[in-house]
Amino acid sequence: MELVNALYRWEGGKQGALALGVFRESVETVIVLLSPFAPHMTEELWQRIGHETPLYRTPWPAFDPSAVLSEEMTVVVQINGRMRGAVSVPAGAGKEAVEEAVMSDEKVRQWTDGKKVLKTVYVPGKILNMVVR
Amino acid sequence: MEKYDPKSIELRWQGIWEGDGAFTTRDPGGNGKYYVLEMFPYPSGKIHMGHVRNYSIGDVVARFFMMKGKDVLHPMGWDSFGLPAENAAIQHGIHPAEWTRQNIVFMRNQLKRLGFSYDWKREVATCAPEYYRWNQWLFLKFFEKGLAYKKRSSVNWCPGCSTVLANEQVEGGLCWRCDSPVEEKKLDQWFLRITDYAEELLECTQGLTGWPERVLTMQRNWIGKSVGVEVSFPVAGSIEAIRIFTTRPDTIFGVTFVSLAPDHPLVEKITAPQRLEEVREFSLRVLSMTGREAEAEKEGVFTGAYCVNPLTSEKVPVYAANFVLMDYGTGAVMAVPAHDGRDFEFARKYNLPVKVVVSPLDGEPDPAAMQAAYVDDGVMVNSGQFDGMSNTEAMEGIAEFLERRGLGKKGVTYRLRDWGISRQRYWGCPIPVVYCEGCGTVPMPYEDLPVILPEDVLLTGKGLSPLANCPFVNAKCPRCGGKARRETDTMDTFVDSSWYFLRYTSPESKDLPFDKKEAKVWMPVDRYIGGIEHAVMHLLYARFFTKAIRDIGLADISEPFANLLTQGMVCKESMKCPEHGYLFPEEAAGGVCRQCGKAVEVGAVEKMSKSRKNIIDPDRIIETYGADTTRLFSLFAAPPEKDLDWSEEGVEGSYRFLGRVWRLVGENMEALKAAAPYDGYPAITGDGKVAMTGDGYPAMTGDGKVAMTGFLRDIRRITHMTIRKVTQDI
Numbered sequence: 056m057e058l059v060n061a062l063y064r065w066e067g068g069k070q071g072a073l074a075l076g077v078f079r080e081s082v083e084t085v086i087v088l089l090s091p092f093a094p095h096m097t098e099e100l101w102q103r104i105g106h107e108t109p110l111y112r113t114p115w116p117a118f119d120p121s122a123v124l125s126e127e128m129t130v131v132v133q134i135n136g137r138m139r140g141a142v143s144v145p146a147g148a149g150k151e152a153v154e155e156a157v158m159s160d161e162k163v164r165q166w167t168d169g170k171k172v173l174k175t176v177y178v179p180g181k182i183l184n185m186v187v188r
Numbered sequence: 189m190e191k192y193d194p195k196s197i198e199l200r201w202q203g204i205w206e207g208d209g210a211f212t213t214r215d216p217g218g219n220g221k222y223y224v225l226e227m228f229p230y231p232s233g234k235i236h237m238g239h240v241r242n243y244s245i246g247d248v249v250a251r252f253f254m255m256k257g258k259d260v261l262h263p264m265g266w267d268s269f270g271l272p273a274e275n276a277a278i279q280h281g282i283h284p285a286e287w288t289r290q291n292i293v294f295m296r297n298q299l300k301r302l303g304f305s306y307d308w309k310r311e312v313a314t315c316a317p318e319y320y321r322w323n324q325w326l327f328l329k330f331f332e333k334g335l336a337y338k339k340r341s342s343v344n345w346c347p348g349c350s351t352v353l354a355n356e357q358v359e360g361g362l363c364w365r366c367d368s369p370v371e372e373k374k375l376d377q378w379f380l381r382i383t384d385y386a387e388e389l390l391e392c393t394q395g396l397t398g399w400p401e402r403v404l405t406m407q408r409n410w411i412g413k414s415v416g417v418e419v420s421f422p423v424a425g426s427i428e429a430i431r432i433f434t435t436r437p438d439t440i441f442g443v444t445f446v447s448l449a450p451d452h453p454l455v456e457k458i459t460a461p462q463r464l465e466e467v468r469e470f471s472l473r474v475l476s477m478t479g480r481e482a483e484a485e486k487e488g489v490f491t492g493a494y495c496v497n498p499l500t501s502e503k504v505p506v507y508a509a510n511f512v513l514m515d516y517g518t519g520a521v522m523a524v525p526a527h528d529g530r531d532f533e534f535a536r537k538y539n540l541p542v543k544v545v546v547s548p549l550d551g552e553p554d555p556a557a558m559q560a561a562y563v564d565d566g567v568m569v570n571s572g573q574f575d576g577m578s579n580t581e582a583m584e585g586i587a588e589f590l591e592r593r594g595l596g597k598k599g600v601t602y603r604l605r606d607w608g609i610s611r612q613r614y615w616g617c618p619i620p621v622v623y624c625e626g627c628g629t630v631p632m633p634y635e636d637l638p639v640i641l642p643e644d645v646l647l648t649g650k651g652l653s654p655l656a657n658c659p660f661v662n663a664k665c666p667r668c669g670g671k672a673r674r675e676t677d678t679m680d681t682f683v684d685s686s687w688y689f690l691r692y693t694s695p696e697s698k699d700l701p702f703d704k705k706e707a708k709v710w711m712p713v714d715r716y717i718g719g720i721e722h723a724v725m726h727l728l729y730a731r732f733f734t735k736a737i738r739d740i741g742l743a744d745i746s747e748p749f750a751n752l753l754t755q756g757m758v759c760k761e762s763m764k765c766p767e768h769g770y771l772f773p774e775e776a777a778g779g780v781c782r783q784c785g786k787a788v789e790v791g792a793v794e795k796m797s798k799s800r801k802n803i804i805d806p807d808r809i810i811e812t813y814g815a816d817t818t819r820l821f822s823l824f825a826a827p828p829e830k831d832l833d834w835s836e837e838g839v840e841g842s843y844r845f846l847g848r849v850w851r852l853v854g855e856n857m858e859a860l861k862a863a864a865p866y867d868g869y870p871a872i873t874g875d876g877k878v879a880m881t882g883d884g885y886p887a888m889t890g891d892g893k894v895a896m897t898g899f900l901r902d903i904r905r906i907t908h909m910t911i912r913k914v915t916q917d918i
Contacts, residue, residue, distance in 0.1 A: 079863035082856070085849060088914045091251035092244075092823055093816035094303055095198040096846055100853045103189070104860045111210055111305070115255040115915070 150177040189854030194814025211305040222258040227718030231291035237758040241822040263692040265312035284615040314684035321638030322701035324620040345373035352612040377610035386602040398751030412603020419596040421495040438582040439524040441571040442545035447509035449519040460492025532561035609680040614654040616678025624665035624672040686733035716749040756831040762791035762802040770801040817843040
């Protein structure tokens with residue numbers, strides 16, 4: 056229902072291969088997901104948009120987790136207890152990925168270069184606290 | 189694109205599916221099998237909304253797993269023996285076979301019109317000799333193994349109609365047809381020894397993790413295992429003893445009387461001569477009533493005899509009582525009024541002593557002042573050497589004490605009774621046995637099966653088994669060739685449905701009830717769907733049959749149904765005219781009775797039923813909105829296991845939703861067709877690596893970091909969240 060509504064809100068921009076690709080994927084998803092519930096109408100639509108293989112022989116769509124991880128998250132970086140910056144990482148990124156992003160952030164690097172990292176504490180999605188000397 | 193026209197689309201695709209053999213079962217390949225089954229219907233005439241809902245749920249499951257690449261077995265058939273066909277014959281003069289055949293044809297077409305993905309090549313009907321001969325075959329196997337036996341037992345007898353009634357034909361103790369009070373009558377009947385499997389049936393409920401807990405609890409309660417002690421109470425001045433099973437050995441010190449079932453054999457033997465007349469009169473009165481267990485008023489009569497409490501050596505009176513049942517436990521119960529609610533009531537009514545043996549921690553109650561029995565745990569008092577112990581310790585202590593002295597034995601009993609399968613009915617499967625004057629009870633040889641149910645029989649609704657008045661009854665003894673009388677009762681139709689799921693795996697099997705190899709491939713049923721009303725009988729019988737069939741070496745599974753879904757009922761408010769009673773919805777349009785124009789009372793929302801007339805004919809909904817809308821509404825209006833309240837607005841909502849999807853595609857047909865042709869579905873694999881650049885949209889970079897602009901990304905997110913949700917929900 057939500058998906059159908061969202062597709063109705065689609066304004067104009069159906070030019071461009073990528074946009075059309077996404078649009079078509081979404082419309083096809085509506086049709087496929089609806090097919091066990093309303094098999095006749097969906098078969099009809101499936102055929103009309105150009106498929107030769109009937110819907111009942113079409114594989115169920117695979118769920119793509121990366122499509123759901125839409126938002127990025129901001130993690131605050133503390134060095135020895137003081138806030139020294141923030142990094143943007145994909146939502147749900149793990150501690151290692153956050154550390155990697157932090158260590159490649161120039162603003163943060165000026166506080167850590169030439170120093171030894173003794174300890175890092177990561178509060179998921181919020182703060183990465185590093186103790187350096 | 190033209191307007192959404194469900195009917196033409198649906199008929200067209202149903203034709204294509206049928207022509208393509210779209211739903212013909214394939215032998216399972218590498219992706220594995222999925223067996224989805226909906227409880228098959230009784231062909232009562234027309235399908236109702238409950239069927240639509242049940243089968244729509246099953247069809248979603250079947251189609252989903254088909255698209256997931258499983259090889260799916262999704263069959264349908266007919267539970268086609270049973271009483272309504274016989275009643276139709278009596279009321280309308282149509283032969284049950286013909287009535288059933290017509291109904292099957294009609295209902296099959298209704299199911300096809302809904303577009304369910306059944307493999308119709310596997311259709312079975314239990315009234316067909318090709319099916320029921322295997323009921324008879326299994327019966328003979330059970331007989332050989334001692335699992336089928338004959339015993340005298342009671343049936344419901346209507347003196348008005350002079351016929352045997354099924355339990356469901358007894359309404360509040362009265363005949364459903366003539367309102368005569370129903371009596372009990374003793375007849376020789378066949379039983380299946382389901383109790384041999386009581387422990388396994390109970391034990392295996394642990395492993396049924398795909399079943400609703402509620403159903404498992406109902407089955408466990410029905411099996412009703414209790415652990416306790418069997419104790420003997422010697423009858424004073426006699427060599428007889430009364431055997432009693434109790435789960436509360438800790439209260440034996442508090443026994444103040446003992447009750448026997450009115451038909452307990454000891455009643456006649458030990459009753460004092462001067463009380464015999466009164467006791468007999470009581471017993472006769474009690475035994476002629478039905479539904480005794482449920483009766484509220486507890487009654488009894490003193491036999492004049494006493495028995496001895498084995499722990500205290502005190503003499504206690506023996507009663508005959510209406511709440512003790514001969515076929516439950518030992519047919520005798522010890523009474524501890526201080527610690528059992530029912531015994532307490534009885535003791536107060538007949539002025540019998542109350543003796544406290546388990547005391548609450550805050551002090552021993554005064555028996556004379558007690559208002560109710562004390563049924564909780566406590567400390568032992570008035571119990572000799574066990575005084576001061578907790579009663580739970582004393583349970584074990586007393587059980588062992590009795591065992592050591594040879595006065596009792598620890599044991600287990602079950603509430604579950606053997607399954608009486610004899611029905612004094614015509615439209616059922618003949619029991620393949622003859623009674624020979626010389627040889628006695630003789631099973632039919634396997635090669636003489638099936639024993640065909642004859643068609644030329646006069647159905648009057650009177651008397652005992654209709655087949656008894658028919659030439660069918662005359663048989664030749666297969667053992668000595670002499671004159672024999674054929675068994676004229678037919679099998680409970682629950683026998684038919686106890687193994688049909690196995691028959692579907694090889695419906696054409698000619699040598700055995702089903703092909704062992706096919707059963708091994710397809711069983712167990714991966715998802716079984718039906719109403720909660722079958723929680724105990726059908727589902728327990730099917731489990732029993734599966735185990736018994738395993739033990740005759742036909743299958744190597746112990747449980748038939750891996751997952752069970754009990755769908756809720758379809759409900760609607762009823763309409764009642766003060767003058768014309770309940771009205772069908774179309775008779776009460778606009779809130780007034782069509783006949784008299786009086787305002788109708790709108791009743792409670794209840795299960796759709798013919799008696800309340802709160803029913804919706806699926807045919808009308810399909811004709812108006814189409815099969816897809818009908819299915820969609822029955823699936824989306826409530827979660828499958830919950831009750832569904834019917835609403836025409838809800839149906840319209842489903843119809844509008846489908847219309848929106850139709851237009852979404854129609855209005856964007858060009859854009860959709862212009863989209864890059866995909867290399868099979870799904871085209872976009874989601875990791876962005878196949879994505880393209882240009883046209884002002886940022887490229888997907890492959891690591892998913894800056895994939896798309898907001899709107900596209902949102903659409904994809906919603907799309908895939910929908911995929912996840914729908915996939916998980918199914």
